[in-house]
Amino acid sequence: MKVLFVSYEVYPIAKVGGLADVAGALPKYLKDLGVEIDILMPFHKSIDKNITSNTGVVQKTRFLKREISFELHKKLRPLGNVDVFLLRNDELMNSDEVYGASDLGLQAMSFSDAAAGFAADRGYDIVHLNDWHTGLMAVYLKQGNANCRTVFSIHNLAYQGTYGREYLQLSGIESRFLNGITAGKNINFMKAGLLYSDKLSTVSPTYANEIQTEEYGAGLEKVLSRRKRDLVGILNGIDYSEYDPEKDTRLWANYGLDSIEKKEINKSNLQLLVGLPKSREPLVGLISRLVDQKGLDLIEEIRGELMRLPIQLVVLGTGDKKYEKMFKDLQENYPDKVAVRLAFDLDLAQKIYAGADLFLMPSRYEPCGLGQMFAMRYGTVPVVRYTGGLADTVKEYGLSDHGNGFGFADYRGECLLKALKKALEVYNHDDSWREVVRNAMKEDFSWEASAKNYLSLYKQTLEVKSNA
Known part of the structure; x- marks a missing residue:
């Protein structure tokens, strides 16, 4: 079985959110299961030029009304045991931010066209697409009669890639495919992936059900309901070799189930690092994009009562100005209780996972969520809203044996x-606290089980081919 895994971000090459963690880990575990798998991604401006070599191959678009060329690069060292290919066009990939291009719609459309050609030329059995940026690949592969099947994974349905009529006209997509993928006069990249991929997956069983409802379907619930037989929810995992409290070099002190008391060293050092006084009060960590989805309006609603609780709060993230201001105001008014870092800082994130006592995720919706898994791996107890993957991974203490x-x-x-x-x-x-911490650390959120589920999905996808 030959698989191409296509993602706009791949950890540690380029990372914005959880998609990068999935793309950086899942292919390695699939390779261990015997899958012949490669990764394909855009060559973002922020990527270190020294980690790749130019293959000399030029991959051109085949469907767009205007031909666009990409250089094909290859990562010098595989990602674990998986080869990574990158499509480079500096004119289109003109931002230091992964999703900050001056014309992200054109970039994603032309990347999808060229990537479809790459997949067809190399004879992959399955092309695994991830989120809206790759959705048009499903159409281009069908339109080009490529001899491969497609799996489309939804990581966050709210972000759909909707662009105006001029993109529709430029796309070169034949009229027989257009009815389904338009939203009025616009083209919807996510909808294209949902309609024209052979199988669909999303990142938790609960979210798979939720997105078929009006509340969570973001306008696509009817499409998803029609395709529910082809839709499966597979819980994301985390890379246990990368996130290991016993070996993590980013921590002040390593620890495991038999040495949990050393976690306190990380707490003390974290308090010192972020400018909070040393205290036995529980330290609550919040690592998040500061946007409505993450339930931050609930924190705003109870900010007064929250500050009266015997806790300290450390916040890491960037996002909407209103939430950045809210947390900055809290820090200014309660300097002994609140520390805020408006930044994207992977090193500090690991220190918070290890040093905090509680981890806060009150999300309005959460397709899977990785933060609660990282937190539990490091013995930091999550406080969540039971939605999506949070409902699938967090079990209420006192109501469950574990x-x-x-x-x-x-x-x-x-x-x-x-x-x-x-x-x-x-x-x-x-x-009781020792028990809930131990229960959290004993959970197995490694990729092994999830990778086996994806392998099963790939096999089902190939059966669709043989029965077609």
């Missing part, structure tokens, strides 16, 4: 506050 966290269902500030108060009660009982 409770590993705390949460709430109704999207209200008072419910978040109640969940936090319950977590604080348990924190103040040493034996």
Whole structure:
């Protein structure tokens, strides 16, 4: 089985969010299961030019009304055991930010066209597409009669890649494919992937059900409901070789299940690093894009009551100005309780995962969520809203024999506050707290099980081919 895994971001080459973590880990585990797999991604401006070599191959678009050429590069060292190919066009990839191009629609469309040619030329059995930036590949592969099947993974349905009529006209997509992928006079890249891929997946079982409803379907719930037989939810994993508290060199002290007490060293050093006084009060970590999706309006709703709780809060992330200002104001007004870093800092993120006592994820919706998995791996107990992958991974302590966290269902500030108060009660009982921390650390969110599920999905996808 020969598979091409296509993603706009791949850790550690280029990372914005959880998609990069998935793309940087899943292919390696699939390779270990015997899958012949390569990764293909754009050559973003921010990528270190010294880690690749130019293959000398020029990959041209085949469908666009205007021909665009890409240089094909290859990473000098495989990612683990997986080869990584990159399509380079400096004119289109003109931003230091992965999604910051002056014309992201044209970039994604032309990349998808050229990538479809790459996949067809190299004879892959399956092309695994990820999120809206690659959605048009499913159409181009069908239109070009490529001898391969497609799997399309939805990482976040809210971001769909909708562009105006001029993109539709430039796309070169034949009229027989257009009815389904338009939204009024616009072209919808996500919808293209949903309609024309052979199989669909998303990143947790609960989210797979949620996106078929009006509340979570972002306008595509009817499309997803029609394709529910082809849709499966497979929980993301995390790379246990990369995220290991016993070996992580970014920590002040390494620890494991038999040495959890050393976690306290990381807490003390983290407090010192971010300017908080050393305190036994629980340190709550929040690492997030600062946007509405992440439930930050609930924090705004209860900010007064939150600051009266016996906690410290460390926040890492960037996003909407209103939330950046909210957290900055909290830091200014409560300097002994709140530390804020408005940045993207992987090193500090690891220190927070290891040094915090609680990890906050009150998301309005969360397709899978990796933060709660990282946190539990490091013995930091999650407090979440039970939605999407958070509902699939966090089990309420006190209600489950192996409770590993705390949460709430109704999207209200008072419910978040109640969940936090319950977590604080348990924190103040040493034996109970030790139990919930150990339960969290014992969870297995490694990629092995998820990779086997994807392998099963690939096999089903090939059966679609043989029965076609």
